[in-house]
Amino acid sequence: MASLKELRARIGSVKSTRKITSAMKMVAAAKLRRAEARAAAARPYADAMRRMLAEVGRSVAGEGGQPALLTGTGQDRVHLIVPMSSDRGLAGAFNSNINRTTRNLVLRLQGEGKTVKILPVGRKTYEFLSRDFADLIIGHRHLSASKEIPFSSATELGEQITSLLEKGEVDVCTLVYNQFRNVMTQTPTEMQLVPLALPENDNTDNADVASYEFEPDEGTMLASLLPRNLQVQLYATMLETAAGENGARMTAMDNATRNAGKAIDRLTLTYNRTRQTNITNELIEIISGAQAV
Amino acid sequence: MSIKVKIVSPEKVLFAHDADMVVMPGSEGDIAAMPEHAPLMLTLRGGVVDVYEGDVVMHRFFVAGGFADIAPTHCTILADRALKVEDVSVDDAEARLAALEKSYEEADKMNVPALDILMDKIQSARAEIEAGQSSIPSMSI
Numbered sequence: 001m002a003s004l005k006e007l008r009a010r011i012g013s014v015k016s017t018r019k020i021t022s023a024m025k026m027v028a029a030a031k032l033r034r035a036e037a038r039a040a041a042a043r044p045y046a047d048a049m050r051r052m053l054a055e056v057g058r059s060v061a062g063e064g065g066q067p068a069l070l071t072g073t074g075q076d077r078v079h080l081i082v083p084m085s086s087d088r089g090l091a092g093a094f095n096s097n098i099n100r101t102t103r104n105l106v107l108r109l110q111g112e113g114k115t116v117k118i119l120p121v122g123r124k125t126y127e128f129l130s131r132d133f134a135d136l137i138i139g140h141r142h143l144s145a146s147k148e149i150p151f152s153s154a155t156e157l158g159e160q161i162t163s164l165l166e167k168g169e170v171d172v173c174t175l176v177y178n179q180f181r182n183v184m185t186q187t188p189t190e191m192q193l194v195p196l197a198l199p200e201n202d203n204t205d206n207a208d209v210a211s212y213e214f215e216p217d218e219g220t221m222l223a224s225l226l227p228r229n230l231q232v233q234l235y236a237t238m239l240e241t242a243a244g245e246n247g248a249r250m251t252a253m254d255n256a257t258r259n260a261g262k263a264i265d266r267l268t269l270t271y272n273r274t275r276q277t278n279i280t281n282e283l284i285e286i287i288s289g290a291q292a293v
Numbered sequence: 294m295s296i297k298v299k300i301v302s303p304e305k306v307l308f309a310h311d312a313d314m315v316v317m318p319g320s321e322g323d324i325a326a327m328p329e330h331a332p333l334m335l336t337l338r339g340g341v342v343d344v345y346e347g348d349v350v351m352h353r354f355f356v357a358g359g360f361a362d363i364a365p366t367h368c369t370i371l372a373d374r375a376l377k378v379e380d381v382s383v384d385d386a387e388a389r390l391a392a393l394e395k396s397y398e399e400a401d402k403m404n405v406p407a408l409d410i411l412m413d414k415i416q417s418a419r420a421e422i423e424a425g426q427s428s429i430p431s432m433s434i
Contacts, residue, residue, distance in 0.1 A: 041305040048301060048369050052334055052362055151303040215321055215335040224336055225360065228373075235303055 004278070007271040011264060018260035024090070025253035032183065032246035038148070039180075039239040046232050053225055057198035059211065060218045069162065069226040072195035073171045078115045080138075080161065080170040081105060082193070084177040084237055085125035086245035087143050092252035094178060094186060094245055095124040101188040102176050106133060117170060121157065122241070138164075149242060154235035162227050165194060177237045178244040184251055186244040191237075193230060294328045297367040298344060300354055302375045308352060314345040315368050317361055318420070326361075326368040333363045339417025341378060341424045342370060353378040355424045357417045381425035390418035 002010075060066065083102040085095045102118070102125065109116050118136045120126040126140040141157060143149060164170045173194040178186040214221045298315050300308040315326045318340025324333075337359045344352040356372035393415045400408060 038304070042303060044299070044306050045301045045303050045371060048299075048362065048371055049360075052360060052371070055334065055362075154303075212332040212334050215319060215324075215333060221334060221336060228360075232303060 002270075002274070004271065004274055007267060007274060011267045011271060014260050014263050014267065018257055018264065021253045021256040021260060025250055025257060028246045028250040028253060032243060032250055035239065035243035035246055039236070039243050042236060042239055046236050049225070049229055049232050053222075053229055054198060055212050056214065056218055056222050056225060059214070060222055063219075066219075067223050067226055068165050069194055069230060070196050070198070070222070073165065073168055075171045076114070078117060078170045078172070079109050080117045080119060080164065080173040081109075082119050082121060082157075082161070082173065082175045083125045083129070084175065084241050085120070085122035086241060087123040088245075089124060090252065091245050091249040092255075094248035094252075095122075095128075097186070097188040098125050098176055098178060099128040101190065102129065103132065105174070105176065105190060106136070119160070121238075143238060143241070149235075149238050151231075151235055154231045154238055157234050158227060158231035161193070161230065170194075175234075175237060177241055178248075180240045180244040180247065183247040186248055191233075193233065196226070196229075296326060296328050296330075296365075298326075298370075299367070300342065300356070300370045300372060300375055302372050307372075307375050308344070308354065310344070310352075312344045312346055312351070315370075316343040316345070317370060318342070318356070319361070324361075324363070326363045329365045330363050330368075332365070335361050335363070337361055337370070337372070338413070339420040341420070341427075342375075353424075355381050355421055357421065358413060378424050378427070381421055383422055383425035386418050386421040386425060390415065390422065393418055 057070075081102060083098050085098045089095060106116050106118070116133075116136055117138045118129055118133055119138055120129050120140045121143065123142050126137070126142075130137055139160070141153070143153070161170075161173055165173070172192070175191045175193050177189060177191065179189040180186055295311040295313050296315070298308065298310055298312045299306065313327070317324055317326065318338050320336045320338045323340075324335060337356055339357045340355070342354045342356055343350045344354075354372075354375050355378050356370065357374040359370060359372040359375075361371070362369040393411060397408070397411050397415065400411060402408070
């Protein structure tokens, strides 16, 4: 049985832990709101981009000589995997989900005899993967440490992927990221970036409109749209990761706060019982001492 | 009769309003979007987008390249980077231009696609300086 002093110290320590976790939860909630607002602000561009790409794609469908970003290199030998995690931990299973999904994917592809290269984004997944697959990693980047993720970070990553593809160093590119479903749920998702599946045109406003003219011609247009589209997709997943990270942290910290509360209750109960026992013992000693006289 | 104009950058929607005419810098020449314009998609070079209501320029934006989607009832401009002309900083743009020209000097002259990209960026920076300078007199009024 722990002494009263020890119990008091433990209660104190769990109480400060609860303070920290509940503060972290509050911070994560505020950051989540901001991240969600940013993700919503970036959506119109992505939507318009998808619409244009669908339109251009429709008019070049079936023509040869299309850019590698759209069709791939025609081979299926070297796979580039881009896992995207957060830079910081304490967000529940958010990062370990990405790590596990990535590792399974790497092992599966290697089992099929493919060459795998990894380009991790985010510190957590880089640290994890550099233990198991250090020789496969061809570089890494962190998400921005600042509050806002600038579009330029997506541009740089997109350009790096594009140039790897154009040099023929990779054939297929897959992104592993946490899809943001809601604050509670983030689903690790594999998304194939290259070759790209052209989006269907879901815009009904344009259905009755005669087909588009292009200036410059469709091919040039497509060649300049595709890299931008890749960057926009990367940017969207970065924002989604930022939102998901904070959502996951909020949930994790909420649980931690609740658990700390339970632990405090339990410890307080033990503390009071111990105190009572001690008092009772002392009384018994006094009384039996008095009787013996 | 007016068209719905939207100017969006990757980060956010900059401008969404009805207008009578939008003049934008197409990569192959300036183009005006007006109601009942035939559907057209084009790439943009760096330059200034003028939004007209009636015969008056109501809003001016600098865009650093991008795409535009023109249709009979709407006009969407997807800018790589966009800001109000009043907010253009000539000093920033000049610093960027100097850096770009330096990297152009150092660039591999055989790598034509890379040079093209650099040239586009230099053109865009020059257009930004011009846009910034043109806005100064109107601000002093």
